[in-house]
Amino acid sequence: MTYMTRREYLRRKRKRRRMIFYLCVLLFVLIVSLLLGILISRLSDHSSPDQTQSSYSLLEDSSSHSSVSPVFADSISEPSSAPSVTVPDGYELLQLSEEEMHKGSLILINKSYEYAFPTDQTLVSMYELSGSAYDVSGTDVQVDQIAAQPLNTMLTSFYEHSGISNLLILCGYRSKEESQELFDASVREDGLEHAERYIMRPGYSEHHSALAVDLGVLLDDGGVDYYSATGDYAWLTQNCHKYGFIVRYPDEKASITQIDYESWHFRYLGIPNATAIYNESLCLEEYMDFIKHYTADGQHYTVSTADGQYEIYYALGTQVPVPAQQSYEISGNNVDGFIVTVKVS
Ligand SMILES: [Zn+2]
Known part of the structure; x- marks a missing residue:
């Protein structure tokens, strides 16, 4: 057991x-x-x-402007993360896009700020628009639709004031490919250093925007010279702001624009802002900093034109306070915000 x-x-x-x-x-x-x-x-x-x-x-x-696209992507997915903007009484807040910041008559294009090449740009043939007051170098000379009529009016007025009819639009809009050809040809002929100094790199020329033109003079022997502000021709340089244009690369501002004096290169900004730049004796680079002192909820910059009085201010970012009752124009600055131009009287 x-x-x-x-x-x-x-x-x-x-x-x-x-x-x-x-x-x-x-x-x-x-x-x-x-x-x-x-x-x-x-x-x-x-x-x-x-x-x-x-x-x-x-x-x-x-996005055509790669350095700003992450901001663009953020603004789509998280609109609430945008900084708060003070909206004064009588104003409303306009939500604009990063893309729109690179459009408008006041965009700054230079060696630091590339043109964003929008897909919806409307170009007008100056050859078709011109009458007998001035000439156009070819049928392919085009400018942006916002600058075409002001340019025609300015050049016609020049003829009426001076009696001179041999003024010529040499060129307006230039594609990126055309700029590349010009740059490459300059490098081949005179070397890279010369090209860097005198020819804008493709993408950084104001001519891409179709808001700039080069003017020339038809000579008696059939040749062509660049426009210069001498004798009776000077009227154009002295009065172009009244038509919305500025001499973009003035002699005394060469150290700021980093472009040698170009008496022939005119840039369209619209009458109020071109007049402001003329009155303050600034170049466009200086004006972009100057106008940042004027904001929607602060002091506005006031300018008088033949058409009436305007107030101008700057807004950082894509949220822009605009007057609810007054007419205004808005333009990106191609850098970091927008400029609002309000008609006050
Ligand atoms: Zn030019």
């Missing part, structure tokens, strides 16, 4: 050990499958940032 009991005892002990062994194996299998599960989920997590990256790159590529 004692023997049987002991045998039974040993048998049960062996059974327990077997069961413990099986339990250990089961536990091991469970732990291994758990670890495998974690590993697989980690691997799939790791692949999702790559997808985010590619959609982000897509957004970046879709």
